[in-house]
Amino acid sequence: MLIIRDICKSYAGPSGPVPVLKAVSLSLSAGRSLALTGDSGSGKSTLLHLAAALDQFDSGEITVGNVALADLDDDGRAGLRRSQVSLVFQQFNLIPALSVEQNISLHARLAGRADEAWIGVLTDRLGLTEFRMRYPEQLSGGQQQRVAIARALALRPKLLLADEPTGNLDEASSASVMELMLDLVRETEAALLLVTHSHDIAARLDQRAHLSGGQIIGCST
Numbered sequence: 331m332l333i334i335r336d337i338c339k340s341y342a343g344p345s346g347p348v349p350v351l352k353a354v355s356l357s358l359s360a361g362r363s364l365a366l367t368g369d370s371g372s373g374k375s376t377l378l379h380l381a382a383a384l385d386q387f388d389s390g391e392i393t394v395g396n397v398a399l400a401d402l403d404d405d406g407r408a409g410l411r412r413s414q415v416s417l418v419f420q421q422f423n424l425i426p427a428l429s430v431e432q433n434i435s436l437h438a439r440l441a442g443r444a445d446e447a448w449i450g451v452l453t454d455r456l457g458l459t460e461f462r463m464r465y466p467e468q469l470s471g472g473q474q475q476r477v478a479i480a481r482a483l484a485l486r487p488k489l490l491l492a493d494e495p496t497g498n499l500d501e502a503s504s505a506s507v508m509e510l511m512l513d514l515v516r517e518t519e520a521a522l523l524l525v526t527h528s529h530d531i532a533a534r535l536d537q538r539a540h541l542s543g544g545q546i547i548g549c550s551t
């Protein structure tokens with residue numbers, strides 16, 4: 331589902347390009363989950379953003395399904411995110427003026443693919459039914475992140491990219507949100523690439539990869 335091959339990425343620095351990723355390769359099949367760990371600044375978010383076609387790489391290849399990201403223009407990249415790839419961030423990024431129900435269905439509606447029955451199932455499974463008319467500011471952090479996960483899965487993505495999704499939550503909320511997310515990802519047979527600092531969370535996923543010095547130094551299945 332996701333193949334990352336020999337990806338190099340630099341950012342502009344005051345005295346020239348600063349390499350962040352140096353020939354990084356990974357692959358992830360449908361229905362599998364991979365935890366990406368690494369020290370702060372090692373390039374985890376950079377790699378996730380490249381896989382989401384939110385930024386462009388210097389060299390290498392990324393394919394999502396059978397789509398080569400290097401071949402896409404801006405519209406193609408936006409289309410990929412509407413059709414196959416969803417993201418969940420540490421900051422929940424909910425729309426404050428929309429209710430829980432509206433936030434959950436927003437991206438699926440914008441993509442013209444809102445499946446009310448599936449949205450109802452997600453709302454129920456994520457324990458959000460009683461909060462569906464509330465607004466984000468009236469929810470706890472864990473509840474807000476469950477809304478963000480429901481919104482991401484409402485699109486039935488083939489690839490879910492999650493950047494420290496429970497990094498803002500306490501240990502108990504983090505464990506329950508993670509459990510729900512992993513169950514739903516498995517049931518929908520999505521592939522999950524999850525950035526985390528937590529070795530406990532990483533241990534629960536099918537595969538692990540560790541980034542250091544711009545390269546993957548450890549990979550396990």
Ligand SMILES: Nc1ncnc2c1ncn2[C@@H]1O[C@H](COP(=O)(O)OP(=O)(O)OP(=O)(O)O)[C@@H](O)[C@H]1O
Pocket residue numbers: 341342350368369370371372373374375376377
């Ligand atoms: N837009 C940018 N312009 C310049 N440098 C950047 C940019 N984005 C990230 N960087 C640099 O690239 C490196 C990798 O950043 P990245 O956010 O990918 O790391 P990370 O592993 O996700 O870190 P953390 O665990 O702290 O979130 C860092 O040194 C960062 O300062």
